[in-house]
Amino acid sequence: MKSTSKGPSVQWGPGISPSRDEPRTLAGQVARQLRLDIIRHKLEPGERLQFDKLSKRYEVGVSPLREALFQVAAQGLVVAEDHKGFVVAPIHLDEMMDVSSLRAHLETYALSGSIRDGREEWEVDLLSAFHRLKRAGIAVSVDQEDENLRTEWEDRHREFHFALCKGCGSPWLLHFFNELYDQMERYRRYFWKYAERAVAADSEHEAIMRAALDRDEKRATDLLQAHFRRQAKLTLSLRNKVQRAVSATG
Amino acid sequence: MKSTSKGPSVQWGPGISPSRDEPRTLAGQVARQLRLDIIRHKLEPGERLQFDKLSKRYEVGVSPLREALFQVAAQGLVVAEDHKGFVVAPIHLDEMMDVSSLRAHLETYALSGSIRDGREEWEVDLLSAFHRLKRAGIAVSVDQEDENLRTEWEDRHREFHFALCKGCGSPWLLHFFNELYDQMERYRRYFWKYAERAVAADSEHEAIMRAALDRDEKRATDLLQAHFRRQAKLTLSLRNKVQRAVSATG
DNA sequence: AGAAATTGGATTTTCGAAAATCTTGACAAG
DNA sequence: CTTGTCAAGATTTTCGAAAATCCAATTTCT
Known part of the structure; x- marks a missing residue:
């Protein structure tokens, strides 16, 4: 699954090291x-x-x-x-909070960079990423229990957030984004095992994207922060259920 | 070389994985x-x-x-x-700029966190780190050409900057700090090969530390930013010499 | 001559077994 | 009863050689 862009991109930076896509060893x-x-x-x-x-x-x-x-x-x-x-790696709620807040900070910082420096290619990528996310969201809402659709949506969700950051032009920042996102996704899925599925708020994603494409930095970052705060609150509310479930089984 | 602190510290987070000190394999x-x-x-x-x-x-x-x-x-x-x-990994001036600016941002963010949340242990560590840095700086100034003293100072320098960040209490942020610092140190040493040694401005370090210990967030971060800007400017001035040297030999 | 296929040597990647280390439990000593 | 020592089994770590892949030069075909 190659990116639709044809630009040569940068030839340096982290993440290029172990070929991430289609390893041949x-x-x-x-x-x-x-x-x-x-x-x-x-x-x-x-x-x-x-x-x-x-x-x-x-x-x-x-x-x-x-x-x-x-x-x-x-x-x-x-x-x-x-x-x-x-x-x-063991699960630690403290670590999740750490990952979560640092990720929020870095992604906000990256979004600011994208809005300031992002080129047309970035805008196009972002739009297309949102479109795919929206489609996946609709598919999920049809059958909430289908694990494959759920995973599909997770992938599109990551790609959307990545697309927000991508325009900043900092390979190292994007590398850290990926590391944190992997961590975060694991924690999110951990909670899903014990809680009913949360309905995705794609309207929030759309609002963030529109502000970003309008190059309205303040509004975009504010919306993104609110997005994270809402997620954090939702996660916190699952925390109790998880702790109850864990102490019951283990 | 264990930390002087006796607290149990956190048992989770990155960097604990491959035992960083004294590997036994x-x-x-x-x-x-x-x-x-x-x-x-x-x-x-x-x-x-x-x-x-x-x-x-x-x-x-x-x-x-x-x-x-x-x-x-x-x-x-x-x-x-x-x-x-x-x-x-090849050397890319563009990457160095990326690493440099991201490191400046993250370290400033971490310092803010330290000033807000750092406990007494953090203050003590910071003071002692500065003391060691100062001693090393004096030693270097005696014999500017001694490679071992220069390396010693580099290590103390890293530990001082790490001590600034340490109080923030975010293992992941500190992990990223370390990764970026490794990169940055390599680039710094790369320039040293071609340029006369820059004299360390430990007075700047002391000012930053004082502001931090006074819990004056704005002043501390401003000083730190100025510190980075000055370093960046100095580095840029070396850039030309390096490019001349490289194009001459290669 | 130019393009495509091929061969041989150099290098990386992988396997299977030997060596080193850790864990557990029994046994002996204090 | 606790503590310490030691062997046996399990597991990780390392080695040396086989297998797979790459690269450059040569050959073959058009």
């Missing part, structure tokens, strides 16, 4: 799948990642496995301890 | 050394990192080497391309 493929499995709770937080089990699961030897684990560990989704192996 | 040790060798230009930007050569250099097999390379690649100090190997 076992290590890269396992790393990709591992990320997904952790974010989507196919592997549970705190779970030990033993080589013989993972070896069977992904059908690869230990060499590519270790390399994959180190990649994902550097991202903070797994924790490595010398001579004791790897563990899926 | 070959992979970890090589990763540590590789980072240093790249930051300190013992390995040159753009240089190919071939396994048989690195194998001799660090006296380890390919397995720990690959694992180390993936760790450092995730940090952006080396670039990996499938089936073509690893390369020391």
